[in-house]
Amino acid sequence: MPRLAYLGPEGTFTEEALRLLEPEAERLPCANVGAALAAARDGEADGAVVPLENSIEGAITTTLDEFAWGEPLLITAELLLPVRFSLLARPDTEIVHIKRVYTHPAAITQCRAFCARELPDAVVVAAPSTAAAAQEVSLPGSPYDAAIAARIAGEHYGLVELADDIGDRNDTVTRFVRVSRAGTLPEPTGSDRTSLVVFLADDHPGALLEMLTEFSVRGVNLTRIESRPTGNGIGRYFFHFDFEGHVADARVGEAISGLHRICDEVRFLGSYPRADGVAPQIKKGTADPEFAEAGDWLARIRAGRV
């Protein structure tokens, strides 16, 4: 039974994702994404589950930066989870008396309209996770009057639900990933995604276009591109790419080998089954047998067999 670290404490959306991804796993709640990934790296856990992006705000940048700068880990699975937020408070709290609300930054951005409309005078403060916020609010003497978290977190920490489904949209989805230490890759399934981090060799006109061309000429469809600051001054960025296909696919292998040749560093983050099961559209000339046939043809002409 694997032991998986996750963004805790008990009652986070990440815990819900972990339970769906690996119902049998032993769960190790951690205080933040960095601690969960550290547990996976140092062997305290066999892997970790962390949030990566949501369909409204985009990337969870702490996770992206950990993947880019920390000891390498491999993404082995992903899960798309619709999340539903509740406003939770200690029993007897009235909504009009709420002046300080505590929750995870992703929940702050997804519940803005509710907070502006129903809690116009309240400040909303960033917490390490939604369940950490609920736990804190449950303490007598907490400086916070309410938390925004999953209903189950309210039940777990003895809070009452003052409002349910308070997200600005009810179709928001969060993408979570399971990571492991380097080792074996998941087998190709025909509906896979690959993730990479790419550092440019130098800054020059067309550098981004050159990277994109490596994907484009092999018919590899991107599903996410994100630039993140390198920290070495304004205007210095590196890139995260997610795209369709598995590193075992010829077109994917060729595209990332091309990036490896022209970029300073390419960090492979994993090839894993897509949660939505969508199969890639394969452009003419980019299927595995076509790459193999072209390779055979090249070998023949190099051997003088024209």
Ligand SMILES: O=C(O)C(=O)Cc1ccccc1
């Ligand atoms: O704080 C949590 O519960 C998390 O798992 C992170 C998060 C926060 C808000 C939406 C989705 C995930």
